[in-house]
Amino acid sequence: MGSFGTSLPGLAGNVPVATLPTINYRLLLNCDEAEMAKLLSVSIREGFFYLDLEDEDVSQTTCGYIDQIYNFMRTWFNQDLEIKLQDLQSNYTDGYKATGFFAGPYDGTRDAYESLKVSHKGIKAPEASVPAAIQSERALFEAYLTRANSIARQLLSALSTASGLPPAERFENFHQTSEDSNSVLVLLRYPYVPPAEQSKTVGHNKHTDIGSITVLFTDQWGLQVMAADSQQWQWVAPRRNCAIINVGDSLRFLSQKKLKSCLHRVVPVDGQTSDRYTIAYFLRPDNRVSFIDSNGAHVTAQHWHDVKYEVFRATQEEQRRDTILTGGLEPAVASGV
Numbered sequence: 001m002g003s004f005g006t007s008l009p010g011l012a013g014n015v016p017v018a019t020l021p022t023i024n025y026r027l028l029l030n031c032d033e034a035e036m037a038k039l040l041s042v043s044i045r046e047g048f049f050y051l052d053l054e055d056e057d058v059s060q061t062t063c064g065y066i067d068q069i070y071n072f073m074r075t076w077f078n079q080d081l082e083i084k085l086q087d088l089q090s091n092y093t094d095g096y097k098a099t100g101f102f103a104g105p106y107d108g109t110r111d112a113y114e115s116l117k118v119s120h121k122g123i124k125a126p127e128a129s130v131p132a133a134i135q136s137e138r139a140l141f142e143a144y145l146t147r148a149n150s151i152a153r154q155l156l157s158a159l160s161t162a163s164g165l166p167p168a169e170r171f172e173n174f175h176q177t178s179e180d181s182n183s184v185l186v187l188l189r190y191p192y193v194p195p196a197e198q199s200k201t202v203g204h205n206k207h208t209d210i211g212s213i214t215v216l217f218t219d220q221w222g223l224q225v226m227a228a229d230s231q232q233w234q235w236v237a238p239r240r241n242c243a244i245i246n247v248g249d250s251l252r253f254l255s256q257k258k259l260k261s262c263l264h265r266v267v268p269v270d271g272q273t274s275d276r277y278t279i280a281y282f283l284r285p286d287n288r289v290s291f292i293d294s295n296g297a298h299v300t301a302q303h304w305h306d307v308k309y310e311v312f313r314a315t316q317e318e319q320r321r322d323t324i325l326t327g328g329l330e331p332a333v334a335s336g337v
C-alpha cells in the first residue's frame with residue numbers, strides 16, 4: 001500500500017512511539033472468541049489500535065482501493081485552489097474544506113489540512129448534486145465506503161458479542177447507515193508547511209472523534225495519540241496492511257462510557273518536507289440515535305455531530321471552556337482562567 005515511511009520521525013521533544021495493540025481482522029470474521037475478548041479489553045483500555053488486514057480474504061481489495069484513492073488524492077489536491085473551491089462544502093459531510101478553517105494544535109494556530117468528504121447519502125444522491133470530482137470516481141468511492149462500513153460494523157458486532165449485549169442493544173442496531181447518518185469518508189492532505197509559517201497554520205488540533213469507529217489509513221508519520229497510561233503524546237507508526245482504528249465519542253456514550261475514546265492530533269515531523277495524506281472513514285450512529293453526552297445532556301447523534309463541528313472551528317480558548325472537543329476526557333476550564 002503506497003510507499004511506506006518506515007523510518008522513525010525526528011524525536012522532537014522526545015516523543016516516544018506508541019506500542020499499540022494489534023487486532024486480527026480474519027479472526028474477528030471467524031468469530032474467534034479470544035480475539036473478540038481482546039478487542040473488547042483493548043477498546044476499554046486504549047480505544048486505539050491497529051487492525052491487521054493482512055490475512056483477510058478481502059485485504060487485497062481493501063488495500064487496492066486505498067492505493068487507488070491515494071492516486072486520486074495526489075491528482076485532485078494538486079489542482080489550483082480555485083478549482084478545488086468549486087467543490088466547497090456546504091455542510092460537514094460532503095465537499096472540500098481548505099486549510100485554516102478549524103483550530104490548530106497550539107494556541108493561536110489554525111489547522112494545516114485540506115479535506116474532501118464523501119458521505120453515504122452524498123454518493124447515493126442524484127448525479128447533479130455530487131461534486132464532479134466524486135462523480136468521475138463514483139464506483140471507487142461507493143465500493144470503498146461499503147468496504148470501510150463493513151469493517152467498522154464488524155468491529156461493532158464483535159464488541160457487542162464480547163460484551164454479551166442483548167439483541168436489541170447490539171451496537172450495530174444503532175448504525176444501520178441508511179440515508180440518515182453522518183457516516184463519511186474524509187480524504188485529508190496536509191500540504192508541507194515551512195517551519196517559519198508553522199506559528200500560523202499547523203497540523204490538526206487534538207480531539208476525540210465524533211462518531212463511533214474510525215478506520216484510518218496513512219503511510220506517513222504525523223499522527224500522535226495520548227497514551228492511556230502515561231498521559232503523554234506518542235507517535236503512531238504507519239503500518240503496512242493495517243488500518244488504525246479508534247473508538248469515538250458516540251460509541252463511548254452508547255456504551256455508558258465503558259469503551260474509551262482517545263485524544264489524538266497531527267503535528268509536523270522534524271525534517272519531513274513532503275505533503276501528508278490520510279484516508280479516514282468515520283462510522284457514526286444514525287442521526288436519530290440518542291445518548292448522554294460529555295456535558296450530561298441527552299442529545300441525538302445528529303446534534304452531537306453538528307455541535308462538535310462548531311467547536312472545531314472555535315479558538316483554543318473557546319474550546320477549553322467546554323468538554324465537547326475532548327468528549328469529556330479533559331475538564332472544562334472556566335472562562336478567564
Ligand SMILES: O=C(O)CCC(=O)C(=O)O
Nearest residue numbers: 188209218223266278280
Ligand atoms: O490525519 C490523521 O492521521 C488524523 C486525522 C483525524 O484524526 C481526523 O480527521 O479525525
Ligand SMILES: [Fe+2]
Nearest residue numbers: 207208209264
Ligand atoms: Fe480524529
